[in-house]
Amino acid sequence: MLLPLAGGPLDKLAHQVTRLPKKGGVEGGEDALHITGKALFAAKENFGKRARVKFLTEAMAVGLANVPESRLTKAYWNTFYCSSVLHKKGESLTGKYCKNRWCLVCCRIRSAQLIKEFAPLLESWPQKHLVTLTVPNCSGPDLAATVKQMKGGFDTIRRCFTMQHRRKQRATPLVALRKLEATHNPDSDSYHPHFHLVVPDLATANELRAAWLLQFPAAKWKGQDVRPANAGAAHELFKYFTKLVTTQSKERFIRLAPLNVIFEAIAGQCTFQKFGVPKTKAVLSDDEATALAEELNIDAVFEWVQAQADWVDKESGEMLTDYKPSAQFRQFVESKIVYNSPQKNLFKDHLKPFKPI
Numbered sequence: 001m002l003l004p005l006a007g008g009p010l011d012k013l014a015h016q017v018t019r020l021p022k023k024g025g026v027e028g029g030e031d032a033l034h035i036t037g038k039a040l041f042a043a044k045e046n047f048g049k050r051a052r053v054k055f056l057t058e059a060m061a062v063g064l065a066n067v068p069e070s071r072l073t074k075a076y077w078n079t080f081y082c083s084s085v086l087h088k089k090g091e092s093l094t095g096k097y098c099k100n101r102w103c104l105v106c107c108r109i110r111s112a113q114l115i116k117e118f119a120p121l122l123e124s125w126p127q128k129h130l131v132t133l134t135v136p137n138c139s140g141p142d143l144a145a146t147v148k149q150m151k152g153g154f155d156t157i158r159r160c161f162t163m164q165h166r167r168k169q170r171a172t173p174l175v176a177l178r179k180l181e182a183t184h185n186p187d188s189d190s191y192h193p194h195f196h197l198v199v200p201d202l203a204t205a206n207e208l209r210a211a212w213l214l215q216f217p218a219a220k221w222k223g224q225d226v227r228p229a230n231a232g233a234a235h236e237l238f239k240y241f242t243k244l245v246t247t248q249s250k251e252r253f254i255r256l257a258p259l260n261v262i263f264e265a266i267a268g269q270c271t272f273q274k275f276g277v278p279k280t281k282a283v284l285s286d287d288e289a290t291a292l293a294e295e296l297n298i299d300a301v302f303e304w305v306q307a308q309a310d311w312v313d314k315e316s317g318e319m320l321t322d323y324k325p326s327a328q329f330r331q332f333v334e335s336k337i338v339y340n341s342p343q344k345n346l347f348k349d350h351l352k353p354f355k356p357i
Contacts, residue, residue: 048323053104054083055309055325059333060244060254064102067260067339072267079103084304086311086320093302101271102263107240114238114272117280118177122198122231129205130229130236131176131197133212135219137190140258143182143265147193151269153215154178154195157208158275175200175276176208179237182266184258186246191262198229198237241271252332257340 058080065076075098082098083105099106122128133154138146161174182193199205205226213219242262245252302311302320309330311320325333 048321050083050105050108051310051321051323052325052329053108054304055306055323055329056333057082057104058304058306059337060256061103063254063256063337063339064260064263067256070260071264072260075100076102082106086302088300088302090299101241101266102259104240111238111240115235118238118274121277121280122177122229125198125200127201128198128229129202130225130227131199131205131208132194132223132225133197133209133219134192134194134223135216137185137188137192140189140191140261140265143191143193143261146191147180147182147265147269150193150195150216151180153212156215157211160211161207173276174208175204176274177237177277178273178275179241180266180269180271181241182262183243184246184255184262186255186258189258191258191265196237202226238272241266252336254337255340256337 061076061080061082064070065073065080067073067076070076078098079100079102081096082100082103083095086093086095097103097106097109101107133150135146135150158174161170164170165173176197176199178195178197180193180195182191184191197208199208209224209226212224213221242259244254244259246255246258247253300313300316300318302313304310305312308319309325310323312318313320
């Protein structure tokens, strides 16, 4: 149903070679999301980019909150309210952020923070490579278990590399930045969980791919990709953990039911982790913007109005960003966010009233 507008090979020495077991291992590491409640402003046209993703996010959040029997309904409504009210005081805006990983507003902030935090490290790896590790596609009910198995297998590899390093069989333990992704194939109705990693050199990339295939013999060699990582490829590591838009019959849609399956399977899990990387100072500031405050020279409260695609000062009627979505983008947001298949009106009988929880 269409929703209305809503708001080299392993170094095996002759003695004490640490070999990879076939199964086992536990997941490790943690990722942290730091979003400040204050923002300094640069220019209306720059901060308008946030208005654009808020416009899409609010419509998507309403749809996700109405997916029948979702375990994340309340969290989706939190995203609906994310940064809906901004309080301007002096040169800063204060707002509440939901910090949910499906929220495009929060993801955009978090991606910028991660890029700033890890860009110096990536620049220090002149021979860095991007590695993609995959397993065969799985069904929706099996997605959470498949991700858990992947993390366990990867942790086995990491511990093996660590033991090899301690026994002087490797120069270093595993050093890598890793992101978990999951996508949906609408043609086969299957899910594709995979890891993207950036490692310092080609030798580590090849060792990692070989070790992965030992852990997951059903995975195909051609599905494990290794390539040089330029700046753009490295930055892909810090973007969203799933593709929101799918294409079928040359049309683009956001399918809510498969996205809910992915979000439920990944709930509470780390999507970005670092291994063997020294601690870095977290970037806490959201400095997407700095000069708009000079234009907004009085304290004000701006509330998001979906129909206007902007934050509006209810007293003066002033728009915060003057962002205007294109006719094409507005049409996409209003008509291409669907429950699952645009040919099947599965959503109608289960659609809840438009009433936040």
